[in-house]
Each structure stands twice: as structure tokens, then as C-alpha cells.
Amino acid sequence: MKVLVPKRCCFGQITFLIKPNTKTFTSFKSVETTSTTHSAKIVPISQIVQWNKSIANFMKNGNYQSALCLFNSMNQRTVVSWNTMMSGYLYNGKFDKARKMFDEMPERDLVSWNIMVSGCVKSKNLGAARVLFDQMPVRDVVSWNVMLSAYAQNGMVDEARRVFEMMPVKNEISWNGMLAAYVGNGMIEEARRLFDCRSSWEVVSWNCLMGGFLKNKRLDEARWVFDRIPVKDLVSWNTIISCYAQTGMLDEAMKLFEESPVKDVFTWTAIVSGHVQNDMLDDARRIFDEMPEKNVVSFNSMITGYAKSNRMDLARELFEAMPSRNTSSWNTMITGYAQNGDIEHARNLFDKMPYRDCISWAAIIAGYAQSGNSDEALQIFIEMQRGGERLNRSASTTVLSTCANIASLELGKQIHGCLYKSGFVSGGIVGNAVLAMYCKCGCIDEAHCVFEEIRERDVVTWNTLIHGYARYGFSRKALELFETMKKDRFKPDDITMVGVLSACSHTGLVDRGTEYFYSMGREYGIIANSKHYSCMIDLLGRAGRLDDAENLLKDMPFEADAATWGALLGASRIHGNTKLGEKAAQMVLAKEPWNAGMYILLSNLYAASGRWGEVRMMRLKMRDTGIKKVPGYSWIEVQNRTHVFTVGDSAHPQSGRIYVFLEDLYLRMQREGYVTSTKLVLHDVDEEEKVQMLKHHSEKLAVAFGILNIPDGRPIRVIKNLRVCEDCHTVMKFISRIEGRVIILRDNNRFHHFNNGVCTCGDYW
DNA sequence: ATAGGGTTAG
Numbered sequence: 178m179k180v181l182v183p184k185r186c187c188f189g190q191i192t193f194l195i196k197p198n199t200k201t202f203t204s205f206k207s208v209e210t211t212s213t214t215h216s217a218k219i220v221p222i223s224q225i226v227q228w229n230k231s232i233a234n235f236m237k238n239g240n241y242q243s244a245l246c247l248f249n250s251m252n253q254r255t256v257v258s259w260n261t262m263m264s265g266y267l268y269n270g271k272f273d274k275a276r277k278m279f280d281e282m283p284e285r286d287l288v289s290w291n292i293m294v295s296g297c298v299k300s301k302n303l304g305a306a307r308v309l310f311d312q313m314p315v316r317d318v319v320s321w322n323v324m325l326s327a328y329a330q331n332g333m334v335d336e337a338r339r340v341f342e343m344m345p346v347k348n349e350i351s352w353n354g355m356l357a358a359y360v361g362n363g364m365i366e367e368a369r370r371l372f373d374c375r376s377s378w379e380v381v382s383w384n385c386l387m388g389g390f391l392k393n394k395r396l397d398e399a400r401w402v403f404d405r406i407p408v409k410d411l412v413s414w415n416t417i418i419s420c421y422a423q424t425g426m427l428d429e430a431m432k433l434f435e436e437s438p439v440k441d442v443f444t445w446t447a448i449v450s451g452h453v454q455n456d457m458l459d460d461a462r463r464i465f466d467e468m469p470e471k472n473v474v475s476f477n478s479m480i481t482g483y484a485k486s487n488r489m490d491l492a493r494e495l496f497e498a499m500p501s502r503n504t505s506s507w508n509t510m511i512t513g514y515a516q517n518g519d520i521e522h523a524r525n526l527f528d529k530m531p532y533r534d535c536i537s538w539a540a541i542i543a544g545y546a547q548s549g550n551s552d553e554a555l556q557i558f559i560e561m562q563r564g565g566e567r568l569n570r571s572a573s574t575t576v577l578s579t580c581a582n583i584a585s586l587e588l589g590k591q592i593h594g595c596l597y598k599s600g601f602v603s604g605g606i607v608g609n610a611v612l613a614m615y616c617k618c619g620c621i622d623e624a625h626c627v628f629e630e631i632r633e634r635d636v637v638t639w640n641t642l643i644h645g646y647a648r649y650g651f652s653r654k655a656l657e658l659f660e661t662m663k664k665d666r667f668k669p670d671d672i673t674m675v676g677v678l679s680a681c682s683h684t685g686l687v688d689r690g691t692e693y694f695y696s697m698g699r700e701y702g703i704i705a706n707s708k709h710y711s712c713m714i715d716l717l718g719r720a721g722r723l724d725d726a727e728n729l730l731k732d733m734p735f736e737a738d739a740a741t742w743g744a745l746l747g748a749s750r751i752h753g754n755t756k757l758g759e760k761a762a763q764m765v766l767a768k769e770p771w772n773a774g775m776y777i778l779l780s781n782l783y784a785a786s787g788r789w790g791e792v793r794m795m796r797l798k799m800r801d802t803g804i805k806k807v808p809g810y811s812w813i814e815v816q817n818r819t820h821v822f823t824v825g826d827s828a829h830p831q832s833g834r835i836y837v838f839l840e841d842l843y844l845r846m847q848r849e850g851y852v853t854s855t856k857l858v859l860h861d862v863d864e865e866e867k868v869q870m871l872k873h874h875s876e877k878l879a880v881a882f883g884i885l886n887i888p889d890g891r892p893i894r895v896i897k898n899l900r901v902c903e904d905c906h907t908v909m910k911f912i913s914r915i916e917g918r919v920i921i922l923r924d925n926n927r928f929h930h931f932n933n934g935v936c937t938c939g940d941y942w
Numbered sequence: 943a944t945a946g947g948g949t950t951a952g
Contacts (some may be wrong), residue, residue, distance in 0.1 A: 229943040260944040291945040319946040326947060350947040358947060384949035391950085415950035422951090446951035453952090477952040505952060 221251040236265025238414035253421045267296040298327040329358030360389035415443045422451025446475045484513025515544025546579040577610040581617035584896045615708045616645030619921040643676035649928045650937030655680035678712035704867035711744040718748020739768035811875035811897040822878040835881045846911045892919040
């Protein structure tokens with residue numbers, strides 16, 4: 178019973194014989210049942226081929242059940258029948274079923290092996306692919322090519338090159354595979370060198386090289402390639418046209434567009450999106466309307482343009498009009514609404530969309546986070562994970578920064594744990610986001626550990642920790658880190674220098690700070706900006722050199738902003754220079770008329786010198802301009818729950834205990850020499866400043882609650898939305914000593930780390 | 943009838 182005519186097959190240099198296989202048709206149960214009935218009949222090969230064709234057809238249409246039915250009902254099969262089933266399963270994403278077929282099939286030929294190896298690759302299991310490849314009794318050029326592109330697509334260029342060099346026979350596909358390996362992994366020079374090795378390439382490879390130059394925005398070289406392509410195809414034209422369109426050379430793009438002998442939807446969309454990207458929305462729309470044929474991408478491109486320029490009405494119109502939408506279309510709309518501050522519309526679409534991907538979740542989370550609704554942002558993130566969406570970079574980064582902003586340490590830690598398991602934290606944006614989260618949540622030691630574990634550090638990684646230490650008052654650590662950074666050959670940028678200068682000012686290192694300030698242009702080519710000047714004014718002012726600070730401000734090559742005047746104000750405060758402080762505060766107010774804190778500060782200042790008329794004027798001005806005082810509040814996280822307190826708060830279930838605790842504490846503090854400090858001049862604190870209220874400022878309530886509820890030995894972490902007042906600061910120092918607790922208080926400016934009666938801010942903030 | 947490469951638009 179021979180079904181297969183022995184035939185000679187040629188694969189590369191390997192020529193061999195496919196043996197007729199009789200076992201195939203008797204060794205399986207489903208076959209046996211039919212073969213007993215029809216055992217005498219020999220099914221003609223043409224019939225089996227017909228069946229195989231039908232299997233392939235079913236598979237192509239996603240109907241693998243019918244394919245299996247037919248396969249099971251066949252009383253005679255060839256190895257091709259099995260192969261077709263396997264490849265069909267893989268086409269439909271059913272790797273396990275394919276693998277089972279492969280393991281159970283009576284005899285495999287070379288094609289079976291190749292199908293399975295490529296199946297492993299497609300299901301992202303490179304290891305399994307390699308194992309199978311090594312097990313193959315015979316390999317041909319196809320097998321080698323599969324491994325070559327597998328490595329290339331997974332960024333393993335060296336492995337790809339090894340395969341390429343080892344393979345006994347190379348064909349056009351192998352050469353193109355190696356070229357694509359270089360191009361796809363950003364090694365354009367290697368690609369060019371390889372290209373120069375051979376005199377003739379297929380048009381696909383020409384296009385590939387040209388695309389590489391396109392990705393690197395190397396226009397001239399892309400054009401050089403284009404002009405030398407012996408026989409250009411549509412893709413060649415499309416590539417060069419998008420090259421010009423994306424780099425803003427629309428005239429040249431249009432010229433080539435006119436010249437191009439054929440155009441398809443790619444050509445047109447390239448032109449449209451070129452105009453979109455160069456903010457020529459009206460032109461884009463005109464061309465868009467002329468397009469003979471549009472698809473989802475063309476619509477999405479146009480919608481993106483409208484969304485980016487706040488034209489959500491027009492975006493919506495197109496979105497409603499388009500014949501079919503994909504997830505990108507929805508995502509573009511959601512991002513557009515969210516970034517234009519219309520979170521309701523964003524949420525509405527998010528709820529309505531049929532299928533969400535990680536971009537959708539990240540977009541809505543970022544929308545809430547940016548509109549100040551951190552709680553909802555975190556809630557949706559949790560919902561995302563419950564819904565089975567895998568952790569992804571963009572959502573994680575957004576949520577980590579939200580955790581950082583509201584100091585949601587528990588959630589931040591959980592996310593860190595999950596990311597760690599997924600291997601995301603080794604570097605890059607996610608690693609930096611984790612680092613920043615710990616810094617901003619007041620866990621500077623944990624931040625340091627994370628930093629140590631990050632293998633791929635960039636300048637942001639260094640900056641984050643340097644700033645973390647500086648904001649914490651650990652200036653020496655910040656400066657040490659800066660030195661290590663330079664030793665590791667990282668080039669400091671302007672942000673690094675802000676951290677370094679602020680660290681200097683916190684430790685009073687006037688000479689060193691001044692040296693850094695004047696050398697940064699010379700050594701790193703960094704031009705001082707207003708933040709650097711603010712640091713220097715702070716540094717000089719804090720050291721008592723108020724005149725030098727003021728002169729530096731006057732000599733700035735650009736106009737001083739509110740923050741710079743704020744630095745001078747702070748310096749004036751610490752040295753009791755009311756006159757300069759008043760002037761600085763007025764300047765801040767001139768720059769930031771909405772700054773409620775400044776009104777209060779100024780009016781306090783006038784009050785202190787008995788200028789009641791001016792006090793009244795400030796109050797009136799505030800009322801007239803409708804400036805709202807920001808109410809002070811503090812919050813603390815205990816066992817995954819956030820507890821918020823306002824001044825004199827009695828809403829908390831434990832407030833009874835809290836007040837009793839505080840009363841007792843005050844008695845103990847007075848015995849230790851505590852005197853209520855009402856020196857509030859030049860502080861931008863309000864409401865809570867009334868002396869009778871002082872005792873029950875929100876941060877005191879939060880810390881008291883923390884001591885009552887957090888086990889000994891663990892730090893009390895409290896966040897306050899305003900600056901901490903002087904009395905609270907003093908009280909925290911006492912508490913830290915009397916209760917033997919570490920208190921970490923983040924106010925809107927920096928960290929205060931109280932331990933045994935001392936604060937890292939050195940009592941200046 | 944089954945297996946391998948690649949390029950262009952959001």
C-alpha cells in the first residue's frame with residue numbers, strides 16, 4: 178500500500194529521499210477503525226491531496242475544528258496531512274495542539290521539523306526551538322533560516338551571526354535575514370558593510386537597508402540607496418516618501434509622490450501623516466479627503482493630528498465617521514481627551530471600547546493621575562490587574578509616579594514586587610520610576626538598594642538618587658554619588674547640577690558649591706538656568722551672604738522667576754531680614770498672583786511689624802481676586818489604608834485616643850523644656866497658625882495616629898500638602914526622642930527625617 | 943496540499 182511516490186527533493190545542498198511510509202496509515206486508532214472497513218481499498222493519492230487541501234482551507238479560515246474532523250475521518254493520510262494540521266494549528270495560535278500532533282505523528286519529515294521549530298519561535302519559546310533544531314536528524318537551509326531570524330527578532334544579533342556563519346548553504350533569504358538582523362537591531366553600519374559585500378541584492382533587501390536609514394533619520398543615505406535600486410517596487414517608493422514626510426521635507430515628499438508610478442494606501446497615508454506631524458492640519462485634511470481609499474491607519478493618523486492640537490470636536494467627528502475602528506483608534510481618542518483635560522469623555526470611551534490593550538489602560542490611568550485624581554488612577558490600575566491585564570511598562574510607570582506623588586508606599590511596593598518578578602526593574606524608565614517612587618515615599622534606604630540593583634543606569638537614574646538624597650538632607654551622600662557618577666563616566670546634565678548645588682546649600686558648602694556652579698559650563702557645557710541660580714542664591718543667602726545673593730540675582734542673564742525670588746525670600750527669613758524678605762515676597766506675588774501662600778506670608782509679615790492697614794489690604798486683595806487658601810492636611814498610610822487629617826480634626830474614629838495621647842505628650846515635652854513656638858513670620862502657613870489650633874495641626878494628629886498604630890521600630894511616614902510649621906517641626910524633634918521613633922515627614926518642599934531629637938534639614942527649610 | 947526572509951502609513 179504505497180501512497181507516496183518516492184520523490185527526490187532538493188533543499189539547498191541536501192538531497193535526500195522521502196521514504197514511503199506504510200506505518201502512517203495503520204498505527205492510529207482513529208485510522209484503524211476506518212481502515213478496517215476500507216482495508217482492501219487504496220485511496221488514490223489525488224484524493225488525499227484533495228483532503229489535505231481542504232484541511233488547509235479550513236485552517237486558513239480559522240476553522241480548526243472542521244479541519245480536525247476531516248483529518249480524523251480520513252482513512253488514509255500522508256505526512257503532509259499531519260504537517261498541514263500542525264501548521265494550521267500554529268496559524269491559529271494553538272501551539273499546544275500542534276506540539277501534540279508533532280509528538281504523536283508516526284513519522285516526521287524535514288518539513289514537520291521545520292514547522293515545529295518555527296512554531297516554537299512564533300510562540301516566543303526560543304529555547305524549545307533551539308532544542309528541536311539540535312535534535313533534527315537533517316537540517317536544510319530553511320531550518321537554518323528559521324533560527325537565524327529567530328535570534329534576529331529577539332535582539333540576539335551575535336547568535337544570529339553565529340548561525341549565519343555556520344550554515345552550510347546560504348540563499349537570498351539567509352543574506353536578507355542577516356541584513357535585517359542588523360537593521361532591526363539598530364546596527365546600521367554593520368548592515369551597510371554587509372550590503373557592500375555582495376553585488377546583487379533583491380529589492381526587498383534594498384528596501385530593508387533604506388528602511389534602516391529611515392529609522393535613523395539619515396535622509397541622504399536613504400536617498401542614496403533609493404537612487405541605486407535597480408528595479409524599484411511600490412515599497413521602495415513608499416519608504417523614500419515617508420522618509421521625507423517624517424523629516425518635514427514635505428516638498429520633496431510631494432514631488433516623489435507625484436513621480437511615483439503607483440500609489441497605494443501606504444503612499445497616501447505617509448503624505449497625510451507627514452503633514453500631521455508637521456502641524457499642517459488643514460493640508461493634511463485636504464489630502465485625506467482626496468484619498469481614493471482610506472483605511473483605519475489613515476483615519477487614526479488624522480485623528481491623532483486633531484487630538485494633539487486640542488481639536489477634539491473634529492477628532493470625534495472623524496472617529497464617529499470611520500467605517501471600522503481598531504484599539505488604536507479608541508486609544509488615540511482617549512489619550513486626546515485625557516490630555517486636553519476632559520477626563521469624563523475619556524472615561525466614557527474607555528468604558529465603551531470593545532477591547533482594551535495596555536495602552537488603553539495606561540492612557541486612562543495617566544488621564545486621572547494628571548487631572549489630580551490619584552486615587553481613581555490607582556483604583557483603575559488595580560482593576561486592570563484584576564482583569565488579568567499583564568503588567569506593562571507604560572501603565573506601571575504612570576502608576577509608580579502617582580504612588581510617588583501621594584506617597585502610596587504599600588501599592589508602590591507591591592508594584593515593585595510584581596515588576597521585579599517580570600524582570601522590568603533592571604533598568605530603563607521602569608527602574609527609574611521605582612527608584613523615584615521610593616525616594617518620594619521617604620524610603621531613601623530602599624531607594625539606594627534599588628539603585629544598586631539597576632544594571633543599566635542612565636543619567637536619569639543617577640539624577641533621581643542624587644536629588645533624593647539632597648531633598649532628604651543627606652547632602653554628603655548626594656555629593657559622594659555625584660563623584661561616583663563621574664568616575665563611572667556618566668556626563669552630568671543640568672538636572673544633575675541642580676541636585677548637586679542644592680545638596681551643597683543644605684550642608685553649607687559655599688566654596689564647593691560656588692566652584693561647581695562656575696565650572697559646570699566649562700566642564701560639561703551646561704548653561705546655568707534659573708534653577709541653578711536659585712540654588713546659588715539659597716547657598717549664599719543661607720551662609721549669611723545676603724548681599725552676594727541679591728547681587729547674583731540682579732546679575733542673572735535673564736529675568737528672575739518666582740522660584741528665584743523665593744530662594745532670596747527663604748534666605749531673608751532665616752537671617753531675619755524683613756525688608757529684603759518683603760521685597761522678595763512682593764516679587765514672587767507679582768510673578769505668581771495666584772500664589773495663596775505668598776498673600777498669607779506677606780500679611781503675616783505686615784502683622785508682625787504692626788502694619789495692620791496693609792494686613793487688611795492683603796486680605797481684601799485675596800478676597801477680591803478669589804484666591805482660595807489651600808487647606809492644610811496630612812496623611813499617613815497604615816496597613817494599606819490612607820488616613821487623612823485636617824487641623825483640629827475629630828472625624829477620625831480614633832480621634833479620642835489621639836487627643837489623649839497628644840495631651841499627655843505635651844506634658845512630657847514641657848518637662849523636657851518645650852515652649853510653644855509661634856514665630857510664624859515669613860512662613861506661608863495659614864489657618865493652622867492660630868495658637869490654639871497649633872496643638873492640633875494635621876501633621877501632629879497624623880504622627881500621633883502613626884505612633885498609636887504602627888509597631889515599634891518602624892518609621893512613621895507622614896505627608897503634608899503644605900510646608901511644615903516651626904512648632905510642628907520642634908514637636909516632631911521632641912517626639913522622636915521621647916518616643917524613640919523615627920519620623921519621616923514630607924512637606925511640599927522636602928523631607929524631614931527626625932531621629933532622636935534631630936532633623937536632617939538642620940532646622941532650615 | 944505542508945516549512946523559511948523583508949520593506950512602507952497611525
